[in-house]
Amino acid sequence: MNIAAQISSYNHIDELKNNFIYQCLTALAKNDASVQILFITDKDFISPREKTENIKFLSASPSNKQIVYRLYWNMYKLPKIISGFDADVFFSDRTFPEKKIKAKKILWINNISELKSLKKNILLADLILCPNHHFSEIIEKTFLLSKDKLAVINPGIDSGILPLEFEEKEKIKTQYANGAEYFYFDGLSANLDTIKKTLQAFSLFKKWQKSSMKMMITTDMKKQKGFLEMLNNYKYREDVIYMNAAELDNFEVVCAASYAAVFFPEKTSIDSRVTNCLAGETPVILTDDEFYRSSFGNTVLYAKENVEAIAENLILLYKDESIRNNLIARGKELSSGLTWQKSAVELAKRAKELI
Numbered sequence: 001m002n003i004a005a006q007i008s009s010y011n012h013i014d015e016l017k018n019n020f021i022y023q024c025l026t027a028l029a030k031n032d033a034s035v036q037i038l039f040i041t042d043k044d045f046i047s048p049r050e051k052t053e054n055i056k057f058l059s060a061s062p063s064n065k066q067i068v069y070r071l072y073w074n075m076y077k078l079p080k081i082i083s084g085f086d087a088d089v090f091f092s093d094r095t096f097p098e099k100k101i102k103a104k105k106i107l108w109i110n111n112i113s114e115l116k117s118l119k120k121n122i123l124l125a126d127l128i129l130c131p132n133h134h135f136s137e138i139i140e141k142t143f144l145l146s147k148d149k150l151a152v153i154n155p156g157i158d159s160g161i162l163p164l165e166f167e168e169k170e171k172i173k174t175q176y177a178n179g180a181e182y183f184y185f186d187g188l189s190a191n192l193d194t195i196k197k198t199l200q201a202f203s204l205f206k207k208w209q210k211s212s213m214k215m216m217i218t219t220d221m222k223k224q225k226g227f228l229e230m231l232n233n234y235k236y237r238e239d240v241i242y243m244n245a246a247e248l249d250n251f252e253v254v255c256a257a258s259y260a261a262v263f264f265p266e267k268t269s270i271d272s273r274v275t276n277c278l279a280g281e282t283p284v285i286l287t288d289d290e291f292y293r294s295s296f297g298n299t300v301l302y303a304k305e306n307v308e309a310i311a312e313n314l315i316l317l318y319k320d321e322s323i324r325n326n327l328i329a330r331g332k333e334l335s336s337g338l339t340w341q342k343s344a345v346e347l348a349k350r351a352k353e354l355i
Helices: 013-018 020-031 067-084 119-124 133-143 166-177 192-209 221-232 251-256 272-279 290-299 307-319 321-336 340-354
Strands: 002-007 036-042 055-061 089-092 104-108 127-130 150-152 182-186 214-219 240-244 260-263 284-287 301-303
Touching (some): 002 020, 002 067, 013 020, 013 272, 020 036, 020 089, 104 340, 119 133, 127 133, 166 182, 166 214, 166 240, 182 192, 272 284, 272 290, 290 321
Parallel strands (some): 002 036, 036 055, 089 104, 182 214, 214 240, 260 284
């Protein structure tokens, strides 16, 4: 079986850890030497150091965003590459070629906000993959699709994500938080308004608990200025640890050393940073949404994105050690079954059914 797939460029090779198509097909290639994989990438793509014999990379897609280049690529060049590879399957998370191709088309969707923009691709696809049953039902009802055209495949977790030993946690806490416990808040995926609400919730936590607990917050460069202005007038700013994500090379370790991790993503999708927490035995507070409940069940705490609800969950985790331990145990159990090998086996099964 020959599978061609289109993937985007990245600022850092580690970002591929959150790319379902790359991780799933790489695992499939390692499982089955008879499967040939061709990754069609942007010209500024950074290829991974590890090489697999039946995986090839072709840097051909234009990074230029001008419409005329994109149209030419989509209508002529990409179909020619897919046909030249004699692909049985073309796997993508974006636009399918305008020109008709023989390869069966598989579409991966992991973001609810992309449904409208992907409507044409959804209708063209031979098979649509999504991360949970709630999302699958939304797609089915929205586009009146047959259930046979949809499949749920859970994203896997990097096998290298392991819980930290006590000594390593203490070392990280000493390095970043003067030895204190800290909550980790993911400001990378959240907008500034949600970051503000989380700071206000942390204020309530500090007011009622009289604790030395700190809050670590990461953001990207786009949000840095707004966040720092917000922090200038913040009462508990001495207990907030700010980290620029671009300067943080050991995110997983810093997050794993936290007392709990808090995620309120602006875009509703499954992010590897959340699943990595479960594997690293870090309790998680996550947006209260049916999408996330469908994927994580009772393995995380859910909070509406308002100050009181966030504060209530921070206090609950801090005061009730049994709840925290139960979350860790459930997260460990769930994450142990989320492997890229398992995802690859399911993908191979569905792809072979198509051809």
